[in-house]
Amino acid sequence: MIILSLKHSEGTKPCFWRPDDAGYTTIPWSAGIYKKDHVEANPKYYNNGYDTLAVEFSNEGLESIGFRCSMDLKKVKELSRQVKIQRGKDEEVSNG
Template sequence: MSACYIVSVKWTRRDSPYITFWRPDDCGYAWPLSWAGRYAEDDVLANKDYYHNGVSTIAVPCMLVDNLGVPPVKGTVDGDAGPVVLNNRTNWNCILEFALPDPLDKPQPQYKGARKAMGKEAGK
């Protein structure tokens, strides 16, 4: 089984320049992949409601996400740590296509130009 990054759908806002990832051991959030946790796929699938629920989290193989990484814009991350993944339609489409199968709910990521959540979806 492969290692996965946990993408935070919940904490990647429309105005975020980069996609947000969980840090190791469920301890916070980060933009740089160098600060992100690598979670065992077996653990992710055993705790799908937490790590891969679609509403707040999506699990994606690290190999895929690593290929999306770019250096951050100077001054946007402490110490200019990177790589980071730009928060845009292209990267989200790739993440959604290659995420682990069957999240519990349909992910609705936010990025500049994405549809705004309406009704009960907006309150999640």
């Protein structure tokens, strides 16, 4: 499980606990993974509904809090185009 800090989240920007109760991150993949029995042993600290929520670290768990990881296809296509142009220039220099 990962711990969502309601206290440190800002609006729609979630904030998760890092490993070993040490700091915070907005990136769920950088959050600490807490065992379910550890969380359940101290629910007032890890899952009290006021300051903290324990969330399964899975797509379903993240989606349960409305967290989605998506990309802007227009931006991806533009970046891809820029990379292709740069690679073409690099190949011209190496062949030139």
